Amino acid sequence: MRVTDPSVLDDVVARLPTGWRPRPRALVDHLVSFVVGGDSGAVRRFHLLYANAHRLVRTTERHEALAVLENHLTQAVAEMAPQRLFVHAGVVGWNGQAILVPGASHAGKSTLVAALLAAGATYYSDEYAVLDRQGRVHAFPRPLQLRDACEVATSVEPEQLGGRRGVRPLPVGLVAVARYDEGARWRPQRLTPGRALLELLSNTIVARSHPSAAMATLKRVVSRASSFKGRRGEAGETAAWLLEAVG
Amino acid sequence: MSRPLKDGTGRPRQRREGLVVQELPEETLVYDLERHKAHCLEAVAAAVWEACDGHRTFEQIAARAAKRIGRQVPEEAVWLALRRLDRARLMEAPVAAPLGGRFTSRRDWLKKAALFGGVSVISITAPTAAQAATCVSQTTCAGLQNRFCNGAPCCTTGPNPAPPGTTCQKVGNQNNCSCAP
Numbered sequence: 001m002r003v004t005d006p007s008v009l010d011d012v013v014a015r016l017p018t019g020w021r022p023r024p025r026a027l028v029d030h031l032v033s034f035v036v037g038g039d040s041g042a043v044r045r046f047h048l049l050y051a052n053a054h055r056l057v058r059t060t061e062r063h064e065a066l067a068v069l070e071n072h073l074t075q076a077v078a079e080m081a082p083q084r085l086f087v088h089a090g091v092v093g094w095n096g097q098a099i100l101v102p103g104a105s106h107a108g109k110s111t112l113v114a115a116l117l118a119a120g121a122t123y124y125s126d127e128y129a130v131l132d133r134q135g136r137v138h139a140f141p142r143p144l145q146l147r148d149a150c151e152v153a154t155s156v157e158p159e160q161l162g163g164r165r166g167v168r169p170l171p172v173g174l175v176a177v178a179r180y181d182e183g184a185r186w187r188p189q190r191l192t193p194g195r196a197l198l199e200l201l202s203n204t205i206v207a208r209s210h211p212s213a214a215m216a217t218l219k220r221v222v223s224r225a226s227s228f229k230g231r232r233g234e235a236g237e238t239a240a241w242l243l244e245a246v247g
Numbered sequence: 248m249s250r251p252l253k254d255g256t257g258r259p260r261q262r263r264e265g266l267v268v269q270e271l272p273e274e275t276l277v278y279d280l281e282r283h284k285a286h287c288l289e290a291v292a293a294a295v296w297e298a299c300d301g302h303r304t305f306e307q308i309a310a311r312a313a314k315r316i317g318r319q320v321p322e323e324a325v326w327l328a329l330r331r332l333d334r335a336r337l338m339e340a341p342v343a344a345p346l347g348g349r350f351t352s353r354r355d356w357l358k359k360a361a362l363f364g365g366v367s368v369i370s371i372t373a374p375t376a377a378q379a380a381t382c383v384s385q386t387t388c389a390g391l392q393n394r395f396c397n398g399a400p401c402c403t404t405g406p407n408p409a410p411p412g413t414t415c416q417k418v419g420n421q422n423n424c425s426c427a428p
Contacts, residue, residue, distance in 0.1 A: 055392050057391065059390050061386075064387065068387055071383075088379050105382040106402065192273070192289075193271045193272070193273075193274065194273075194274030194369075195287055197271070198287050198371050201373060202285075202371050203374070203379055204373075204374070204379055207285075207373040207374055207379060208283050211267050211280070211285070215285075219271065223271070
């Protein structure tokens, strides 16, 4: 990661992936460059962000460039992690097992995770389920991104919702594909292991690039976990059901 | 690709090239590396597919499948499963229903499918890394050069929502990417 203006470094460091550490070697696998713009006299320069030689964004808004940077770094880690499988999902822990809520952006994962935390579950992630080869899920501890009525995202620490952060990797006890649909009632159908695997695969970052390894890991998950799919309305009702189901 | 089987005497052969197979207790997962599609074969379909070695007749396939799943598999169910496996491009050659057979319409096939159960082949298209990741706002998408449109889903909510079902892609000769269907 390199920048053209050191004054932006604090903002950049705040957006580095969890567990990052400096490396003294000049040789890197992936180079991200932030050309800092802004107003200088009569000239208004763009903020430019590059991944290797590819331009990721050109914007006059610094916060937007930083948001793209954060998303890009997270995705780069998800794609390049050699020992972990990243599945787009919310994750909480309950009674020594993990509940996975896979789904696309804006499917209501973070809201459901927040409701689960309020009900006493332990926080693991609202963005990615990080799975090892045994099918256990590890914490991806970034703050929750909760959207308000105007759909503006706000970072919320799990402790603010009454939750605790999980540390130990957990086996997956429940997979719940729960898409938000206003006014819907949570009446899920049980998924067979094969269908549950398809649901997880459709949210897996390296589904195309490493299908064999992804399917092997997901098989371990669905062989052990119960899986359900349905439309949910109010998050609290669904959260209570999920905690009851995982036991 | 061998000659299509157009009568009831063919000996179907499962496709083996370019597939990743993962077996579950009652289902089989198949990933097609050429088309980037993942298929979940239900119990009967999985048993039929496994039995299609290019040497067995339909009767032998039905017997082999019955042995594997522990219940009777009528020949009609074999045909239904083969038709669905064929549609999913999991067979070496296209498989057609027997001439003058009892299933002449799509409705007949569906009726039989409902009766037999377990013959479904459920398919998805595997997402690209960008599609499986968080969506991008329209503003972010518009800031990308057209060479680097990443195909990520565009956010349908937020301050500048994109139309539902759009992805960040190159449109016409524009220099930058756009959220488009």
